[in-house]
Amino acid sequence: MGLHLETTKAGKPPENIVGKILPGGRPVRRLVRVGSLLLLAALWEALVRTEMVSAFFLPPPSRVLASGWAMAQNGELWRHLAASLGRIGLGFVFGALAGILAGILMGISPAAEDVFGPVIAATYPIPKIAIFPLLILWLGIGEWPKVTVIALGVFFPMVINVRAGIKDADPALIKAAVSMGSGRLAVIWKVLLPGALPMIFAGLKLAIGIALLLVVTAEMIAAESGIGFLILSSADLMQTARLLFGIALLSVLGLAFSGLLEALERLIVKWK
Amino acid sequence: MRVILDNLSKAFQNGDQAPVEALREIACTIEENEFLAVVGPSGCGKTTLLHIVAGLLCPDTGRVFFEGSVSNGRPQTAVVFQELALFPWRTVARNIEYGLEEMGLEKKVRKKRVKEYIDLVGLSGFERMYPHQLSGGMKQRTALARALSLDPLLLLMDEPLSALDAHTRMLMQLELSRIYEKTRPSVLYITHSIPEAVFLADRVLVLSPRPGRVKAVLTLDLPRPRTERIKVDPKFVSYLDTLWGILRQDGKGGTWGSI
Numbered sequence: 001m002g003l004h005l006e007t008t009k010a011g012k013p014p015e016n017i018v019g020k021i022l023p024g025g026r027p028v029r030r031l032v033r034v035g036s037l038l039l040l041a042a043l044w045e046a047l048v049r050t051e052m053v054s055a056f057f058l059p060p061p062s063r064v065l066a067s068g069w070a071m072a073q074n075g076e077l078w079r080h081l082a083a084s085l086g087r088i089g090l091g092f093v094f095g096a097l098a099g100i101l102a103g104i105l106m107g108i109s110p111a112a113e114d115v116f117g118p119v120i121a122a123t124y125p126i127p128k129i130a131i132f133p134l135l136i137l138w139l140g141i142g143e144w145p146k147v148t149v150i151a152l153g154v155f156f157p158m159v160i161n162v163r164a165g166i167k168d169a170d171p172a173l174i175k176a177a178v179s180m181g182s183g184r185l186a187v188i189w190k191v192l193l194p195g196a197l198p199m200i201f202a203g204l205k206l207a208i209g210i211a212l213l214l215v216v217t218a219e220m221i222a223a224e225s226g227i228g229f230l231i232l233s234s235a236d237l238m239q240t241a242r243l244l245f246g247i248a249l250l251s252v253l254g255l256a257f258s259g260l261l262e263a264l265e266r267l268i269v270k271w272k
Numbered sequence: 273m274r275v276i277l278d279n280l281s282k283a284f285q286n287g288d289q290a291p292v293e294a295l296r297e298i299a300c301t302i303e304e305n306e307f308l309a310v311v312g313p314s315g316c317g318k319t320t321l322l323h324i325v326a327g328l329l330c331p332d333t334g335r336v337f338f339e340g341s342v343s344n345g346r347p348q349t350a351v352v353f354q355e356l357a358l359f360p361w362r363t364v365a366r367n368i369e370y371g372l373e374e375m376g377l378e379k380k381v382r383k384k385r386v387k388e389y390i391d392l393v394g395l396s397g398f399e400r401m402y403p404h405q406l407s408g409g410m411k412q413r414t415a416l417a418r419a420l421s422l423d424p425l426l427l428l429m430d431e432p433l434s435a436l437d438a439h440t441r442m443l444m445q446l447e448l449s450r451i452y453e454k455t456r457p458s459v460l461y462i463t464h465s466i467p468e469a470v471f472l473a474d475r476v477l478v479l480s481p482r483p484g485r486v487k488a489v490l491t492l493d494l495p496r497p498r499t500e501r502i503k504v505d506p507k508f509v510s511y512l513d514t515l516w517g518i519l520r521q522d523g524k525g526g527t528w529g530s531i
Contacts, residue, residue: 176357179326179350180371180422190370194361271361271402 059241064248067241076230081249083225087143087218088211091150096207098151099158100200106159107166107196108188120159128153128210129217136222146218153214154207161206165199166192198272201265208257212250227253273348273425273458275302275325279334282320283483293483294320298334300477300486302426307452307459309469311515312479312487318462319354321484322430325460326351340425350424352432356415358403364414365390365399371422389417392451409440413447420455427457431464442500445471449498466519470511471498478518488518 041061047053048060055063071077102120105112128149135145169192177191219228227246234242280298283291294317302308312318323329325336326349338347350371358367365386372382390396393413403411412432419427433441433448449472452459463469469476473492480487492511494502502508 170355170357172353172355172357173359175328176351176353176359177370177374179328179353180418181374186374191359194359197361269361271404 056238056240059244063241064244067239068245068248071242071245080225080227080230080246083223083229084215084219084227084253087146087150087226088215090143091147091215092154092208092211094147095151095154095211096158096204099155099203099207100162102155103159103162103196104166104188104192106163107169108192113163120156124156124160128214129221132218132221141222146215146223149218150211150214153210157206157210158200158203161199161203162196165196168199169195197269198265201261201269205258205261208261209254212254212257216250274304274339275426275458275460276337276339277301277321277325277334278337280321280324280331280336281333282317282324282329282331295324295331296483296485298479298484298486300489302458302460304340305456305458306475307461307473308475308477309461309463309473310477310479311463311466311469311519312484313481313519314464315482316479317482317484318479319430321479322351322428322460322462325349325426326428338426348423348425350419350422350427352415352419352427352429354430354432354434356411356432356435358411358414358418360403363400363402364395364406364410367403367414368418368421371418375422385421389421392420392454393417393447407440408436409444412436412444416448416451420451420457424457427459429459430462433468434464441468446498446500448472449496453497466512466515467503470494470508470515471502476511476515478515490514490518 044058045060045062048055048058059067068077071080102116106116131152132145132149135148139145139148173191173195174187177187182190215226216228216231219226220232223229227249231243231246234240234246277298277300280295281293282295283293285291298321300308310318310321320329324331327336327347328351338349359370362370368386368389369382372385377385386399390399393416395410395413395417398406398410403414406414415432419429433444436444445468452472459473461469461472466476470492475492476490477486478488478490479485490511494505494507494511
């Protein structure tokens, strides 16, 4: 009897034991995570309030937020945000679509790989922003050079990931599909593409970071709006609170994008 | 469906090396509703033979004739691969549905067929699971249902049970013979295991080591439905003995699955 009780007690998973040594379950851990961010902000605020650091060079979080609130009120924030999001959106969609198509083509056709492979290998290492001045010469000062440079930045990680994902397809699955009467298109659409989806998402997550980097850089070089423009123009006018708000906005955007992509991945790649 | 393998030969070119001869002049007929098992040592071209009959490989010489083959240019065959080749992104039901989609059947008809074959192989309740959530035996049943749902006149199976543990393997042998006796397609069954071949088949074709040639064909006179009791039938034991005898002549060249 006693022995029986012993075994039922020991039947608990070992995580519980670990959980007792390191205090806190999942809700507690989440609280700690949020708390660490708040603590940093509080420390920063205190540092400036006690005048250990100049509020001019490092405005406290309260002032950064206040300047953001003011920009939201007068509409400036939305204008810059919309400009940047529009550029990222267009560039990302064009670049990702082109990258996926080229990646599929190179994955299924050795001829396409021979033609495009060397070109891609030669252009991939070029920092895309280096082409930006040339794009301005070609396309004029407008939205298109910015959209194009983002599309280029997104294209490369996509084409490389998709190509690898397609090439990595399990030959047994292709064989099975063909044995059930699938033609070339059906094999691409129903076997190769679903199989490459995890790699496509890996590429998208990589690409969104690049897109964010490029939109800010391009806006700092030639733009009248956007988060990059907001940051640079605030620096020119020594408006450090606005500047820091622009930087914080980038952090929020980056988190939002990767969160969105991860949610989308969980929705689509259900079998992992 | 009667299937005639007429003088099939196949060699593989491997880079600059001399071609490797996999099959030499295989001639054999799979009769209507017959369960033909093919046994032979590793690398004797068993899988190559199956791929040729399935239309996934072209033989160098010879042809495969399908008698009583129906419609749209494709002989009505279905394959269960050694790797099973279930689509990881499709649920059990959607995996079984794949071939029916490719046949161009309507959604309603497909769903009905899928349910029918899920019931046949005993997968009810697992329709919405993904392959990685299934045990080996359940994956096996899914692959079998996917092939059977095409209503094939010839079912090709390439060592479908080789990845299973001994116990599950025995259960699946019973299941396979139950399903075969119910649906009665012609079957070409590739296996490593002599007892499995004798338990399931009507005839056993023995291939020689590479290049694979027809070494012997043994007709089995065992009652159907096959039950486990057959394994202690003196005839069953004597068939095993005969097959071992034939294969022993190959010396130590081949490797063999366990009994």
